[in-house]
Each structure stands twice: as C-alpha cells, then as structure tokens.
Amino acid sequence: MRLLRHSETGYFSLTQFPDNAIPPYAILSHTWGADTEEVTFDDITNGKGKDKPGCEKIYFCGEQAARDKLDYFWIDTCCINKSSDAELSESINSMFRWYQCAKRCYVYLSDVSEVEQKRLDKEAKSTWEGAFQQSRWWTRGWTLQELLAPTSVQFFSKEGKYLGDRQSLAELIQKITGINILALQGSALSNFETSIKLKWAKNRQTTREEDLSYSLLGIFGISMPVIYGEGKQNAMRRLMREIDQYEPDEIYVRNLYITDPRDDKMRIEYVKGGLLEDSYRWVLQNSDFQRWQDDRQCQLLWIKGDPGKGKTMLLCGLVNELKSMDKTALISYFFCQHTDARLNNAMSVLQGLLYMIIRQQPSLVSHLRRIYQFTGQRHFNDVNAWFSLSEIFTDILQDPTLECRYVIIDAVNECVVDLPKLLYFVVQKLPQSSQVKWIVSSRNLWYIEEWLEGVDTKVILDLERNAESVSMAVSKFIQHRVLQLACKKKYNNKTRDDVLDYLSTHANDTFLWVALVCKNLESIPRWKTLQNLNAFPPDLIEFYEANIAWIGMSDNADLCRRILSTVAIVYRPVRLEELSSLVGTLGGMTDEVESLREIIGLCGSFLSIRGDTIYFVHQSAKDFLLMSGLTDPEGKGGETALIVN
Numbered sequence: 118m119r120l121l122r123h124s125e126t127g128y129f130s131l132t133q134f135p136d137n138a139i140p141p142y143a144i145l146s147h148t149w150g151a152d153t154e155e156v157t158f159d160d161i162t163n164g165k166g167k168d169k170p171g172c173e174k175i176y177f178c179g180e181q182a183a184r185d186k187l188d189y190f191w192i193d194t195c196c197i198n199k200s201s202d203a204e205l206s207e208s209i210n211s212m213f214r215w216y217q218c219a220k221r222c223y224v225y226l227s228d229v230s231e232v233e234q235k236r237l238d239k240e241a242k243s244t245w246e247g248a249f250q251q252s253r254w255w256t257r258g259w260t261l262q263e264l265l266a267p268t269s270v271q272f273f274s275k276e277g278k279y280l281g282d283r284q285s286l287a288e289l290i291q292k293i294t295g296i297n298i299l300a301l302q303g304s305a306l307s308n309f310e311t312s313i314k315l316k317w318a319k320n321r322q323t324t325r326e327e328d329l330s331y332s333l334l335g336i337f338g339i340s341m342p343v344i345y346g347e348g349k350q351n352a353m354r355r356l357m358r359e360i361d362q363y364e365p366d367e368i369y370v371r372n373l374y375i376t377d378p379r380d381d382k383m384r385i386e387y388v389k390g391g392l393l394e395d396s397y398r399w400v401l402q403n404s405d406f407q408r409w410q411d412d413r414q415c416q417l418l419w420i421k422g423d424p425g426k427g428k429t430m431l432l433c434g435l436v437n438e439l440k441s442m443d444k445t446a447l448i449s450y451f452f453c454q455h456t457d458a459r460l461n462n463a464m465s466v467l468q469g470l471l472y473m474i475i476r477q478q479p480s481l482v483s484h485l486r487r488i489y490q491f492t493g494q495r496h497f498n499d500v501n502a503w504f505s506l507s508e509i510f511t512d513i514l515q516d517p518t519l520e521c522r523y524v525i526i527d528a529v530n531e532c533v534v535d536l537p538k539l540l541y542f543v544v545q546k547l548p549q550s551s552q553v554k555w556i557v558s559s560r561n562l563w564y565i566e567e568w569l570e571g572v573d574t575k576v577i578l579d580l581e582r583n584a585e586s587v588s589m590a591v592s593k594f595i596q597h598r599v600l601q602l603a604c605k606k607k608y609n610n611k612t613r614d615d616v617l618d619y620l621s622t623h624a625n626d627t628f629l630w631v632a633l634v635c636k637n638l639e640s641i642p643r644w645k646t647l648q649n650l651n652a653f654p655p656d657l658i659e660f661y662e663a664n665i666a667w668i669g670m671s672d673n674a675d676l677c678r679r680i681l682s683t684v685a686i687v688y689r690p691v692r693l694e695e696l697s698s699l700v701g702t703l704g705g706m707t708d709e710v711e712s713l714r715e716i717i718g719l720c721g722s723f724l725s726i727r728g729d730t731i732y733f734v735h736q737s738a739k740d741f742l743l744m745s746g747l748t749d750p751e752g753k754g755g756e757t758a759l760i761v762n
C-alpha cells in the first residue's frame with residue numbers, strides 16, 4: 118500500500134509499505150472532480166499539481182491526519198498508479214480492506230458549505246443539513262463502501278469544518294441512504310442479506326460502468342479480476358456468480374444467527390456510557406491475570422465479583438486488549454443478559470460463540486455444513502439442537518486449523534435458561550481445547566462456584582480480593598464522569614468539587630452506584646445539585662430504596678408503581694406500545710407512547726428506554742424490586758402491586 122505524508126519541502130511524498138508493516142493512517146473519501154482537476158500519482162512523484170483545485174482536499178486530509186496524530190494518509194487520486202493495470206486491479210480488490218483498516222476516514226464534502234448557507238439564510242438553525250442531504254457524495258458508487266468499511270467515518274464541509282460522524286449522524290444518514298442503522302453502527306456486513314445490500318447500491322452511479330459491480334466486491338466480501346471493457350452486464354453477471362458460490366454456506370451461518378456478539382459489545386459499551394480504559398487496565402498488571410495468560414496450563418480465568426463492580430466493562434476492555442496484544446488471535450465472546458430473551462439461555466451462548474468463530478474463520482463452516490446440509494433450519498430448533506451444536510463446537514475446538522485463541526463468556530449468572538448445561542459444557546470442553554483460553558465472569562454465587570470447583574486448570578480473579586485496584590479504577594471513573602457532568606451541566610468549581618468529594622467518599626468501590634448517581638444528577642437542575650447530593654445514600658440497596666421512596670413521594674407515584682411492577686414481573690423487556698395496553702388495563706391511563714416515554718423517565722433510576730423498548734438500567738435494579746419484597750405477586754386481579762410507601 119502506498120501512503121502519503123508531508124515532505125520536508127512542504128508538499129507531499131509517497132512511500133510504499135508491505136502489507137505486514139503498514140503504519141497507522143487516515144483515508145480520504147470524496148467525489149472526483151474533472152480528471153484535469155485532480156492531483157495524480159505522477160503529479161506527486163514529480164512534485165507537481167500544487168495549483169490544481171484537487172490539491173485543497175489533500176492539504177485538508179494531511180492537516181486533519183496530523184491533528185489526529187497520524188503521519189500517513191491515503192487518497193485514491195494520487196496513491197494508485199493507474200497506468201499499471203495490475204496495480205489498478207489489485208487496488209480495486211484491496212480498497213475495502215484499506216478503508217476498513219484506516220484509523221480514521223474523513224469524508225470531504227466539496228458541495229457542503231456552512232459559510233455559504235449562513236450567508237443565504239441567516240436565520241437557519243442547522244446551517245449545513247440541507248446541503249448535506251443533497252450532497253453528490255450519497256449518489257456515487259464507491260462511496261458506499263467508504264461509508265461502511267471504516268470503523269471511524271467523520272464528515273467535513275468544504276471549509277474543513279467537522280459536521281459529525283457516522284455514529285452521531287446515523288439517523289440522518291439512514292434517512293438519506295436507506296441503509297440499516299445497525300450497518301451504520303458498525304455491524305458486520307455479512308449479517309445483511311444480498312438483496313438488502315444490493316438495494317443500498319441501487320441508484321448509485323460510477324464514471325466507468327463496470328465500477329458499479331467492482332465497487333461492491335468488498336461489501337460482499339469477495340474478489341474477482343477487474344476487466345474494464347467487459348461492460349456493465351458482464352461485470353454484474355460475474356459479481357452475482359461469485360456471490361451465489363458463496364451463498365450456500367452463508368445460509369448455514371445465517372441460520373446460526375441469534376445475535377452478533379460484536380454488536381452486543383458495541384451496544385453494551387454505548388448504553389453503559391462508553392468504556393473507560395483507565396478503569397479496567399489495572400487488570401493487565403494483576404498477578405492472577407498474568408498467571409492465566411502466561412501459564413499454558415492455566416486455561417480458565419474466572420472473574421467474579423459483586424453486582425456493579427465493573428465485570429462486564431472489564432471483559433469489554435479485555436476483548437480489546439487481547440485483540441491488540443495479538444492481532445492475529447481470533448476471539449469469540451458472548452455477553453449474557455438476563456433481561457433479553459435472546460441473550461439469557463445456554464443455546465444462544467453456544468450459537469453466538471460459534472457464529473463469531475465461523476464469521477472470523479469462514480473455512481470452519483464445513484463443520485456446520487456436515488451436519489446441517491440435510492436438515493437445514495429445523496435442526497437448529499428441534500430437541501436435539503443443543504447436542505448437535507455441542508458436537509459441532511467440539512469438532513471446531515479440535516480442528517487443527519482453528520485460529521481461535523480465546524473464548525469469553527460474560528455474566529454466566531444471567532444465563533437463566535439451562536445454566537447447568539452451559540457450565541457443564543464449559544467444564545467438559547476445557548480439557549478438549551488445550552490451545553484455547555477461556556474467560557468466564559459471574560457474580561459471587563455458590564452454585565457457579567460448585568460447577569467450576571472441579572476445574573484444576575483455572576485461576577480465580579476475585580474482585581472483592583482486589584479491592585484496592587477496583588477502588589482506584591472506581592476513582593478514575595468518578596473523576597471522568599464528574600468532569601463530564603461539570604461540563605454538561607456547567608457546574609462551577611465548588612459544585613464540581615463537592616460532587617467529586619461526595620462520590621469519592623461514598624462510592625464503596627461500586628461502579629454502578631456512581632453511574633446511577635451521575636445519571637440522576639444529569640436530570641437535576643444545576644442549582645439543585647448540592648441540595649440533592651446528600652440525599653443519595655452510599656449503598657446500592659439504600660440507593661434503590663431511596664429512589665423508591667422518592668418515586669413514592671412524587672405526583673406520579675401510582676403510575677410509576679404500576680409501570681415498575683409490570684416491567685419487573687414480565688419475562689422479557691416490554692415495548693412501549695405493549696406497556697400502554699398493560700398499564701391501561703391496570704389503570705385506564707393514557708396510551709400515548711410519548712407520554713409513556715416521559716413517565717418512564719420518572720422511573721429513571723430503574724428503567725431506561727432504547728428504541729421503543731423499556732429495560733432495567735441494570736440487572737440489580739430488577740433484582741432489588743423482585744427480592745426486597747416490594748412486588749406483591751398476590752396483587753388483586755393478577756396485578757402485581759409494588760408497595761412504595
């Protein structure tokens with residue numbers, strides 16, 4: 118791959134790197150002007166092209182990359198020597214990967230100007246949105262993969278002003294392109310059907326007609342020779358043939374799909390307010406962790422701790438760390454979640470782990486094919502499904518070509534359906550998978566301990582025994598969150614320091630408590646912060662009790678009580694529209710979804726809404742409601758009453 122960097126002359130120079138030694142780089146996405154306007158490979162090699170209009174975006178990209186501390190960057194106009202057919206063909210087949218591996222992708226929108234818009238419409242609140250939606254960038258063929266392949270896509274106006282990124286603008290981009298929001302949030306493209314991906318590409322244009330097909334190679338994860346001159350139809354026919362060849366096995370993997378744990382990890386990190394490295398990296402220095410990592414005999418690391426001690430976030434961090442320690446290591450993981458019926462049973466765990474392994478090492482699909490080619494989808498649902506899947510998993514674990522080095526299961530205590538089956542599976546598979554290291558996390562529960570007791574090759578990392586490290590991690594979390602709060606709520610220094618001090622002295626080494634208190638402070642007017650601060654009790658249970666009492670005193674106590682008791686006793690997360698009828702039968706109140714949304718906000722320490730679904734902010738909130746006797750299953754007429762006062 119050939120990369121650009123600033124040269125000593127103040128212009129740019131090109132350096133060729135072998136595939137295994139490519140430095141971190143940024144990449145530009147843009148639309149091409151007329152050929153004469155763009156700076157070419159020859160221009161850069163001969164130090165020319167400075168007066169061409171296309172030079173502006175090269176300067177922009179270089180400067181932005183420097184701001185992001187990246188020395189190198191790539192631009193298609195001048196990093197490919199297009200006079201070489203071989204290089205052009207190789208570049209077209211590599212392009213998706215190049216965008217995928219870039220640290221940052223900058224989308225330079227030459228037809229979106231904040232300044233011009235402001236001049237035209239002084240009243241306009243959103244100065245660029247209209248032009249953004251109309252930009253030519255959305256109509257071009259190649260820009261589809263440039264939007265979807267990179268992990269970080271940032272949009273800039275023609276003045277180089279940052280407009281937002283793919284994540285923050287996801288809803289608007291979905292509206293413009295019709296692309297599924299999950300794909301915009303980074304979900305693997307293999308999760309989307311061929312017809313859907315073809316729909317995303319429909320109505321896009323390319324200068325050369327064959328590029329309509331060539332620009333989709335990476336999106337479908339295939340490669341084929343580039344033959345300019347073959348025409349649009351032939352190129353499309355060849356593309357479809359390649360896709361069809363790959364499809365039959367794809368069906369087996371899709372049938373396996375319950376969830377993509379990579380999406381779950383992204384969602385969990387997002388919902389929990391973002392992963393903070395400073396609050397989990399202590400584990401890398403921990404002697405138990407190091408023993409597990411260094412000693413070949415130690416296969417299982419069991420991370421255990423009380424509610425809200427940061428286990429899930431620790432595992433999210435460990436996935437990242439293990440990946441960056443060994444870039445070739447394949448990791449399969451699963452995050453159990455009691456509140457989600459897709460994520461709370463042993464079968465889903467197995468399917469999720471297998472799905473991740475096969476997605477990353479597609480050749481292993483042969484183990485699935487062997488069993489399922491005669492039976493198809495039904496086999497995944499019948500009474501023997503667990504046993505045949507376990508057999509497939511065992512075969513995969515013993516496959517000499519297996520590249521999977523780590524299997525990680527978070528929160529096994531939240532696997533409420535068939536937990537013994539799952540634990541039996543883990544304990545039994547350990548000796549049969551000597552090249553794989555396992556991590557399991559759970560709360561401190563005797564029945565899990567009983568299951569894992571017999572494993573000789575395990576190391577226990579007990580968070581309660583590492584209280585000092587956890588305490589420091591919580592302190593860093595407090596500092597981070599309070600600074601965020603202070604910034605958002607515009608606290609003065611005294612308020613900020615008082616909040617910091619209060620949280621530090623009362624956190625009791627529990628992340629969750631801090632997270633919940635900060636969430637509450639977010640919804641309190643700035644001037645009431647100190648007044649309300651001392652009302653938060655330091656203990657998690659007390660915290661929930663205080664919140665229940667608080668809800669009890671509010672004008673909407675009855676309504677909140679009904680909602681909390683309904684959501685607590687139903688088996689799966691409730692959708693807003695379902696709740697309206699449930700609560701309606703309880704009290705004949707409004708069934709307006711938006712009103713319900715607001716009312717749910719009043720139960721904020723317990724409930725949150727994602728999309729249209731209501732979740733407990735944390736499992737412990739639900740545990741608290743169910744176990745502390747605040748729900749009364751004997752309630753009248755099948756209702757469950759929550760005693761608030």
Ligand SMILES: Nc1ncnc2c1ncn2[C@@H]1O[C@H](COP(=O)(O)OP(=O)(O)OP(=O)(O)O)[C@@H](O)[C@H]1O
Pocket residue numbers: 389390391392393394395396397422423424425426427428429430431434528559560594628629632735736737
């Ligand atoms: N490293 C971290 N970065 C950012 N936030 C964190 C981190 N660790 C913990 N938190 C915060 O603390 C909260 C609780 O953490 P987490 O859910 O990981 O705890 P847990 O031990 O898995 O709890 P439980 O056993 O009850 O499931 C999270 O919602 C998050 O807000």
